[in-house]
Amino acid sequence: MSRPTCGILETGCMAVYNVMMKIFKCLFYAAQGYSVQYLFEGFMLPKCSVSRYQSMKINKWLAGSVWIVTEMMADLLISRVNRKPQFTIMDIVQSGRFKIAKTLLCSIVLYLFCLCWYQGKWLLKLFLVIQFLSLRQLSIWTGFSLNLLGQRKLAQLEHAFLEGKLQMAEFVQYMELAALCSVAVVWLLQCTILILFIRKIVKSFCCWKPERLNREAAMYLLPAVTGLLLDLLLRMMMITIEEGRQVLLYKRYPVSYFAIPVIAIVLMLAIVFSFQSCQEMAAIQRARAEKIVLENQMIQMRAFIAETEQMYRTMRSVRHDIKNHLLVLRQLMLQKFPAADTENEKEQEIWCYFEDICHAVGQLDNQIHTGNAVSDAIIHTKFSYARKMLDTICLNAEAFAVPASARLKAYDLGIILNNGLDNAIEACVRLHRQKPETRLFITIRSFCVKNMLFIEIENSFDGAILLDKDSGFPITTKEDKEVHGIGLKNIRNCAANYDGGVDCIVEKETFTLSVMVASAPNKNEEKE
Incomplete structure (x- = not known):
């Protein structure tokens, strides 16, 4: 083959090689951008309104796009600043400094x-940025170190060329192809490792609340910071000069082909475990807070129920006595001046006053009759409060009754009704503030299916609801999430004590809380 033809082939191969390298580099940047976006979306929400930008899909890819553009601009800047070949020790040191910069x-x-785009504390954002950078750098070293086969293949091609087994054109083609495959394998390994660990972190995220991040973050950042320090150390030690030649750390210490990826993978696993430890600690703290709130609520509920039962019995006795006294008084008044025959204005005034008293006493009778004193008092109290808050609300408890055979304890029934009605009233108040003309209603009913008692509280709400991915319950809209937002969990715990459960049903602007409990004793209780 003539030298001009060989030169043309070399030029063509080099052009193809450069194009493929640029394509691989763009794919490498895209994988990193995807990892950034996936990580940040899993832990933070944008400051702007989602609906405003949803049509343009800005929020979906903005973080990843910013990272990709920043990487490309930084590469372009470094390539223009550092154009000279790396022949001296200072050139190599300068190149390493550029990469660190x-x-x-x-x-x-x-x-x-x-800081500008996402909600949350600055510490949370710094925490996530450091975690991503550490995983990125460790994945790069892992992929680069595992590419031992590619390096050996290049050495074999060079040895074959020196022995005369390959022509120049063939050698150039094979070298470029081998180098291209080597780079592709390295970047594929790096991207795969990075994406796998990022997805593992985000998918394992369940209990940890980002707003709880505080000075404990320093402890959870130790593996990530160690990874960044390892990256800095390897960059400083990777290339050295011996007798005027560049020598890689892998050549001086072949064991580093195995040691570096092992250390990097161990550190990446430590980063994942640090996230899981953070979640476990948050779950423990949240469980403690919920336990304290539940215990206080149970104490208050038992005291309230005992007081309500005593007051209910006293009021019933007083009402009964007053009615008897009024009957006796009516008979005495009829004997003194019959109401039908009297024409005296004073006597008529006395009769009107007496009838007003009888009517007022009649109003003392509780309009809620469920067959249970506790439920009567609670529903009556909550409905009275709802009418004070919302004049136009429609309240209905006619279909609610507690069977005599129900084994539901008084304080458990109180927890279910109190929490359920409180949530319903809050939802109606929130809806009234947003849409004053909307119909407001709360309906409570109960029915039995075989040995199970169903209690349903249905209410109107604004239709906006976020469900917790673990419990399936609505997420509280109150700021103090440690104290609030556990009412439904308390209801669920009460239902679980009676072999039951809780379900939340949403239909347009109607929310239904359905509680199922066993209405008859089970076999173990019967034996006891």
């Missing part, structure tokens, strides 16, 4: 973007 620049830009 690039990583630092990209991390600062990413952090500033998080």
